[in-house]
Amino acid sequence: MYLLYLDESGAHGGSPAYVLGGIAVHEQDVYHVQQRLETMLQAKLPDGFAAADFELHAQEIKSPKQGDPAARPPKPPSPWFQFDYRFRIDLLRGAYSAIGGYSCVNTQYPCAFFGAVVDRHYSDRKRRAYEEVLHRFDEMLGRLSRDGGPHERGIVIHDESTVEKNLQAWTQRWREVTDRIPGTLGHIVDVPFFADSKSSRMIQAADLVTFSLWRFYGLDRSDTTWIDGLWDRFDASDGHMHGLVHVNPRFRAGKCGCRPCQARIAPAISAAD
C-alpha cells in the first residue's frame, strides 16, 4: 500500500498560483520518515524542549506570529517565536535535508514527491491541481506494477485544516469517468481522507514540499532556497519528470523554462494546459 500525503498553499484570493504538493511513501517507510523528522527536530532543539511540542510548519517556522495578548480571546505566540531567525532557518534546512535525503527501505518501493502548480488565470485551479496530482499518483502505481513489481494500491491523506469539501466528490467521479485526463483512478482504493497536521509528521512533510513550491512559483521573485534539494525527488521514470506539473498560459507558448515545463515538452502524460 502507498500513502500519498498532501497539503496546499495559495488558496486565498489574489494568490498568483494555487499549489498542491505532497509525498508518496510505501507503508513500510511511514515510520522511518516520521522518525527522521522527529530525530532531526529533537537534536536541534535546546535542552528542555520536546520535539512533540513543535509542528514542522514551514511558513510558521520562517515567520512565526508573536500573538496578541490583548485580543479576545488572547492569541498566544507561535512556539517558534521564542527562537531567533538564524536558529529557525537552520532548523528548516534540517527538515528539508531530512526529507530530501531520505533513502527508502526497499528500492522496489520508491518514495516520490508530487505537485501541481496552477496559475491563477484558471478559475478551476483547485480541481485541476487535484486532478493532476491524483492521476499522476495513480499512474505511478500502475507503472510500478507494469515494470514487474507487485500491484500496490494507494490512498490519499490530506491536511484537514485545508479541507476542500468538493475533493471527495470530485475523486469519486474521476474514478468512473474523467474528461481532461484519459484513464481512471484504478489504483487508488478510496476517496481522500483527512488528518490533523499537528499529529502527523507525514502531513508536515507534505507541507514542506508545498512550501518549497510556493516559494518558487508563488512569489514575484522565485526563491529556489527550498526547492533546489527536492527537484529530483519528484516522481520520474527514464529521466522524465512525471510527479510535478506547472499549469500556466506561458507553457503553450513555450515560454516557461521551469523543470516540469521543460519535461512536459517531451511526450506528455496529460493535457494539463
Ligand SMILES: [Zn+2]
Ligand atoms: Zn513552468
